[in-house]
Structures are given as C-alpha cells and as structure tokens.
Amino acid sequence: MDDLLAGFAAAFRLIVTLDAELIEITLLSLRVTLTAVAIACLIGLPLGAWLAVRRFRFRRTVIATLNALIGLPPVVVGLVVYLMLSRSGPFGVLDLLFTPTAMIVAQVVIVTPLVASIAHQAMRELWAEYHDLLISMGASRWQRMATLILDGRRALLTAALAGFGRAIGEVGAIMIVGGNIDGATRVLTTAIALETGRGDFALALGLGIVLIALALIVSGASHWAMRTERHGRW
Amino acid sequence: MVSLLPLRLEGAALVRRGRTLVGPIDLDLPAGDVTAVIGPNGSGKTSLLRMMHGLQPARGRIRWSVPEAEARQRQAFVFQRPIVLRRSVAANLAYPLRLRGVPREEARARADEQARRFDLTTLLTQPAPSLSGGELQRLALARALITEPELLFADEPCAALDGRATRAVETHLARAASRTTLVLATHDMGQARRIATRVIFLLHGRVHETGPADAFFSDPQTEAARAFLRGDIVE
Numbered sequence: 001m002d003d004l005l006a007g008f009a010a011a012f013r014l015i016v017t018l019d020a021e022l023i024e025i026t027l028l029s030l031r032v033t034l035t036a037v038a039i040a041c042l043i044g045l046p047l048g049a050w051l052a053v054r055r056f057r058f059r060r061t062v063i064a065t066l067n068a069l070i071g072l073p074p075v076v077v078g079l080v081v082y083l084m085l086s087r088s089g090p091f092g093v094l095d096l097l098f099t100p101t102a103m104i105v106a107q108v109v110i111v112t113p114l115v116a117s118i119a120h121q122a123m124r125e126l127w128a129e130y131h132d133l134l135i136s137m138g139a140s141r142w143q144r145m146a147t148l149i150l151d152g153r154r155a156l157l158t159a160a161l162a163g164f165g166r167a168i169g170e171v172g173a174i175m176i177v178g179g180n181i182d183g184a185t186r187v188l189t190t191a192i193a194l195e196t197g198r199g200d201f202a203l204a205l206g207l208g209i210v211l212i213a214l215a216l217i218v219s220g221a222s223h224w225a226m227r228t229e230r231h232g233r234w
Numbered sequence: 235m236v237s238l239l240p241l242r243l244e245g246a247a248l249v250r251r252g253r254t255l256v257g258p259i260d261l262d263l264p265a266g267d268v269t270a271v272i273g274p275n276g277s278g279k280t281s282l283l284r285m286m287h288g289l290q291p292a293r294g295r296i297r298w299s300v301p302e303a304e305a306r307q308r309q310a311f312v313f314q315r316p317i318v319l320r321r322s323v324a325a326n327l328a329y330p331l332r333l334r335g336v337p338r339e340e341a342r343a344r345a346d347e348q349a350r351r352f353d354l355t356t357l358l359t360q361p362a363p364s365l366s367g368g369e370l371q372r373l374a375l376a377r378a379l380i381t382e383p384e385l386l387f388a389d390e391p392c393a394a395l396d397g398r399a400t401r402a403v404e405t406h407l408a409r410a411a412s413r414t415t416l417v418l419a420t421h422d423m424g425q426a427r428r429i430a431t432r433v434i435f436l437l438h439g440r441v442h443e444t445g446p447a448d449a450f451f452s453d454p455q456t457e458a459a460r461a462f463l464r465g466d467i468v469e
Contacts, residue, residue: 126320132289133317137330138306151320 010202011209019206026210029187032100032174033167036107040115040167041160043108048119048159049145049152052127063120069113074106078173081106085177098179103187106173111163118162122155123148161218168214188214238298238305238384239265239415241286245294248281248439256281256439258294265384268407268416270430270447272423274468278439279419280314283387286417287311307334309385310378314393316370318362323354323373326362330381344380352376352406368399375403379410386410388418392425404429423463427451435459437468 014022051063083089085097085105096102126148134144149156171189178185180194188211195204240262247257256278263269263286271279284290288306298305310330319326327345332338349355352372357365362373371391378386388407392400407416408429420426426433430447435454443450443459454460462468 130317130319132311132313133319135289136287136311137333138303139333143333147319 004201004205006202008205011206014203014206015209022203022206022210024183025186025188025191025207026214028100028185029168029189029211030214032103032107032187033164036104036111036167037115037160037163039104039108040111040163041156044112044115044163045119045149045156045159046145047112047116048121048156049123049148051116051120052123052148053141053144063117066113066117066120070117072110072113073172074110074170075172075176077109078106078176081109081173081177097177098181098185100178100185102177103174103185106177107167107170110170110173111167114166115159115163118159119152119156122152122159126152126155157221161221164218165215168211168218236300237265238300238308239263240299241385242297243286243294244297246285246296247293248278248285248290249293254439256285257292259441261434261441261444263415263417265415267432268411268418268430269432269434270426271417271419271434271436272421272426272462273436273442274462275421277436279421279436280389281439282434282436283311283389283417283419287387307381308383309387310381310383312371312374312378312386312388312391314390316374318365318370318373320361320363322358323349323360323362323365324358326373327354327377327380330377334381348376348380353402366399368395368402371395371399371403372406375406375410379406379414383414385415385417388416390419390421392420392422400425423451435462437462 051059051066081102082097084091085094085102086092087097096105127144130144130147130151134147139147169189171193174185174187175190175193178187178190180186180190186194188207192204192207192211195201195207242263243259243261245258245260247259248255259282271282273279281290285292286296287309288296288302289311300308319329321329324342324345327348328338328341331341331344336344346355346358349358352375354369354373354376357369357373362370365373375388375391391407392403395403404425407418410416411429416429418426418429426447433443433445433447433450434441435443435450435456435458437458443454443456445455450459451463454463458468
C-alpha cells in the first residue's frame with residue numbers, strides 16, 4: 001500500500017513538473033498511435049462502406065474473417081511483422097525493424113480490422129435506410145460509398161476512437177517490433193512494462209496515469225460525437 | 235432530345251420463390267398524363283411503381299425509348315415514407331444535382347430557388363430528419379423535382395399526411411404535372427379524381443381495368459371496379 005501511495009505521489013510530481021522523459025514517451029506514443037489510426041481509417045472506413053454496398057460471392061466470409069481478425073493476438077501480429085521486417089524477411093531491405101515505422105505497421109495490422117468492422121456495422125444500417133433513395137437517384141458505387149461515409153461520419157468517428165483506444169494501450173506487438181529502445185521506440189505501454197520490471201513504480205504509475213488520461217480524453221471525445229448527433233447539431 | 239416515354243411493359247412480373255406476386259403486366263405509359271395507380275391493399279400498386287422505376291427486379295421486359303442508364307437519370311421517385319439524408323434541408327435539395335456533377339455554388343443556388351417554390355426557405359439550415367411529416371414529404375418532392383425529371387413516380391405520397399399537408403403536396407404535384415409525367419399510386423379515390431387524367435386499376439397484381447380517369451370514375455367497365463369505387467371490400 002505504501003508503494004502505491006508513494007507511486008501516486010511520484011507520478012503526480014512527474015506530471016506536474018512536466019518530466020522530460022515522460023513528455024518524450026507520451027509524444028512518441030501519440031505520434032505512433034495517431035499515425036497508425038489515420039492509416040487504419042484510410043483503409044478501414046472505405047472497406048467498411050464497400051462491404052455495405054457491394055454484394056459479391058464471398059462477402060459473408062470476408063466479413064466473418066474481418067470480425068475474427070479483431071481478436072488477433074497482438075504478440076502474434078508483432079511476431080509476423082518482425083519476421084517480415086527482419087533482415088532475412090521479405091521487407092528486410094527497408095531496414096525498418098526497431099523504428100517507430102515498424103510499430104506503426106504493427107498497429108495498423110491490429111487496428112484496421114476493428115475500424116473496418118465497426119464502420120461496416122454502421123454503414124450497413126445506413127445503407128438499409130438509404131438504399132432505395134440512392135438507387136433511385138442513380139448514384140454510382142463510389143457516390144454511394146462517399147454518401148455513406150459522409151453521413152455516417154459520427155459513427156465512423158466512434159470507429160476511429162475505438163481504434164485509437166486499442167492502439168494506445170497495445171504493448172505486445174510494439175515491444176517486439178520496436179524493441180523498447182530508450183529515446184527511439186519507447187512508448188507509454190512498453191515503458192510501463194519496463195519500469196515495473198525495474199521496480200520504479202513511480203515512473204510506471206505516472207506513465208499509467210497519462211495513459212488512462214489519454215483513454216479518458218478519447219472516451220470523452222466519443223461521447224461528445226454521439227451527443228452532437230442526438231441533439232441534432234449539424 | 236428524345237423523350238424516354240412511352241414506357242412499355244411486356245409481361246412484366248414480380249416473382250418470388252417461384253410465386254408470381256405481381257403481373258404479368260402489359261402496359262404502355264405515354265408522356266403527359268397523370269396516371270393514378272389504384273386498387274385494394276396488396277393489389278401491387280407499390281410493386282408496379284418499383285418495377286417500372288427499376289427498384290424491383292422484374293421478369294418480362296420493361297422498355298424505355300432511350301437507353302436504360304439514361305432513362306434512370308431522367309426520372310425520379312417519391313416514397314411513401316420519405317427518405318432523407320442525415321443532412322440539412324439545403325444539402326438534401328442539392329444532393330441530386332451534386333450527383334450529376336453540378337458545381338457546388340450552382341447547386342446551392344438552385345436548392346435555394348427550389349426551397350422558395352416549395353415553402354422550405356425557413357427550413358434550409360434545419361437537419362432534414364427533424365422535419366414534420368408534411369415538411370418531409372414536401373422536401374422529398376422538391377428534391378425529386380429539382381433535376382426536372384420527365385417522369386415522376388409518387389408512391390402514396392400523402393398516405394401519412396393531414397389535410398393541410400396533403401393539399402400542399404397535391405398543389406405541388408399538380409404544378410409539376412405541367413412539365414412532368416406523373417405516375418401516382420394512391421388509395422385515396424378523392425385524390426385520384428382530383429389529380430389523375432388516367433387510371434390503372436390493379437387487382438390481385440394484374441391490370442384489371444385502365445383508361446381515362448373521367449370515364450373510369452363515371453362509368454367503370456368491370457364489376458370489381460364498380461365495387462371498389464362504391465367502397466365495397468374487393469377480394
């Protein structure tokens with residue numbers, strides 16, 4: 001209990017004094033996660049909309065696979081990305097292993113199925129509502145997808161926020177492909193794991209509080225997005 | 235420009251799991267009329283309109299005087315339950331124009347003009363889904379007509395409206411009829427009498443009687459049509 005209280009006190013001190021290491025790790029976490037979520041949205045949102053408006057032979061299989069991929073163990077993703085980016089792997093020549101880029105790649109693989117799946121659910125409901133109108137107006141497939149993405153933007157924001165929540169808290173994959181190198185690839189979660197192992201609970205807890213604060217900000221933003229829809233602000 | 239009408243249906247039928255629900259129907263739809271599609275509930279009014287508009291895959295042939303893709307661009311549909319985009323009234327009005335590549339500013343100006351014609355000006359910035367039933371149907375009609383279609387299908391557009399809203403919609407439909415061929419499914423015989431110049435009476439998914447509205451209402455040729463107009467239950 002004393003350790004915990006001392007940890008909270010030290011954490012408070014680190015945050016209030018804007019500890020340089022804490023700031024550096026937090027900013028890298030945000031950079032990696034926001035980039036990964038942006039890329040995942042660029043892939044996942046149109047994919048979700050496409051799956052909603054397009055009927056093809058193995059559509060249900062693709063959707064089931066996508067949903068199954070949400071549960072991909074991050075450690076396994078990390079291992080596969082590691083093998084792909086290692087010197088003997090197919091992308092070894094790019095020399096990306098143990099860089100933030102490798103961490104972004106791993107997070108994109110983890111987050112994209114989640115974003116695409118939530119986007120698909122939202123788009124499917126909107127498509128059921130809009131179907132007759134858009135067919136009647138002769139909208140092309142691209143126009144239909146664009147309309148769904150634009151009008152479903154609040155639900156899609158929620159998808160992006162869910163992706164952010166998953167990515168910011170992820171540790172297994174980025175530990176493997178990033179290497180948790182001080183000043184280079186150390187992010188909040190890997191630093192917490194490291195400092196806990198070292199017994200420096202103060203820093204670990206400080207990092208944990210920042211992580212939780214970021215998660216709360218994300219949750220708050222999500223709530224705000226839904227509230228704007230309920231109140232009919234456009 | 236070649237007119238997309240007459241529309242010709244040859245053995246058009248709606249078939250589900252081997253069962254024929256509507257048709258087969260042979261029909262010519264000439265330009266210029268206001269055609270009321272009437273009949274008891276379940277007679278196939280909505281299905282016939284959806285088949286003609288291409289919303290419902292149909293057997294048989296549905297032939298336009300122009301290629302089908304072009305025909306789609308020159309017709310519009312107003313649904314019984316108005317479907318509006320989750321956008322402002324102005325964005326809803328501009329939407330069909332934007333789909334056709336009309337520049338944003340021009341689309342906005344035409345949307346404003348259309349809003350004025352349909353008494354929607356004060357609602358332009360409102361979220362469309364927050365409108366009342368009558369306003370929604372007026373918006374749907376204004377949006378359908380903003381591209382100046384040659385043919386407008388309206389499926390029971392006043393079914394859920396009160397008298398005042400019905401009058402407003404009918405006024406706009408009558409005004410549109412001077413430029414647009416109308417096909418109107420309705421269960422309201424008063425409305426059919428007020429607006430229609432031609433009637434298609436459906437029974438059990440087939441055309442039972444068709445002809446000029448005046449003749450149909452004053453001297454129906456079949457017993458079923460006479461019974462329907464008397465208000466009897468027609469099975």
